[in-house]
Amino acid sequence: MHLDNQFEPTAEIEIADRGAYLSEHDILVCADLHLGRDITANTEFPLGAPDRILSRLTQLLDRFTPDEVVLAGDVLHAFDHIPSGVEETFVSLIEAIESIDAKPIFIEGNHDSFLSTLHDGPVRDAYRITDDIVICHGHKHPVSDATWYICGHVHPAINIEGQRHPCYLHTPIRDAEPRVTVLPSFTDIAPGMKINGVIKDELPSPLIQNIDRYHPGIWDTQTEQSFWFPPMSELRRML
Numbered sequence: 636m637h638l639d640n641q642f643e644p645t646a647e648i649e650i651a652d653r654g655a656y657l658s659e660h661d662i663l664v665c666a667d668l669h670l671g672r673d674i675t676a677n678t679e680f681p682l683g684a685p686d687r688i689l690s691r692l693t694q695l696l697d698r699f700t701p702d703e704v705v706l707a708g709d710v711l712h713a714f715d716h717i718p719s720g721v722e723e724t725f726v727s728l729i730e731a732i733e734s735i736d737a738k739p740i741f742i743e744g745n746h747d748s749f750l751s752t753l754h755d756g757p758v759r760d761a762y763r764i765t766d767d768i769v770i771c772h773g774h775k776h777p778v779s780d781a782t783w784y785i786c787g788h789v790h791p792a793i794n795i796e797g798q799r800h801p802c803y804l805h806t807p808i809r810d811a812e813p814r815v816t817v818l819p820s821f822t823d824i825a826p827g828m829k830i831n832g833v834i835k836d837e838l839p840s841p842l843i844q845n846i847d848r849y850h851p852g853i854w855d856t857q858t859e860q861s862f863w864f865p866p867m868s869e870l871r872r873m874l
Contacts, residue, residue: 666707666787667820671718685724708744708772744772783814792827803852
């Protein structure tokens, strides 16, 4: 399948390397860092995930120089403890964000029961940017109502010509349902949930009621370009 920008979202949001930048509000959003997953993963080799997370976040900070960085849930991976090395990685991430005079904003995900032991500031259920836009994790419906939700949690991925790509999901036009933008997991050791065969409301988020109306988007790390596709209702036939 030839990659081409058959759909491009509005200038409201720009994607790059598993993050999303809201230019009008000068906010960078990343979700599902899952710090410590490499330590708890069943692997014989060190995965180097913390270094890659820090490096990629630093590159996004250099690219966009945002005023705020919203970490939209599941900053941590382990539910019941802080694995060795995670605190050091966490501190390095905060230092990277604050080094460009950006403000870190933390949203609680379903894995973040120990996040408050690392962060002495507020950990929010959701972060309202405007009356219309709310950033949340996505595992539950936030108390704050909005017409556009930006979230993570799902870890979407799409198979194209036998290759799996972490992907974004985006609804550009508001209809009877609120608009939703779903980010891929920021950690690159999460396999991702393949959306090719998913129908209707099978994704694990109450915010996503009908995947058929979502446009998948991917980021090509080699060309540093984003590619967007028709909604899943049409794309399935092409795949």
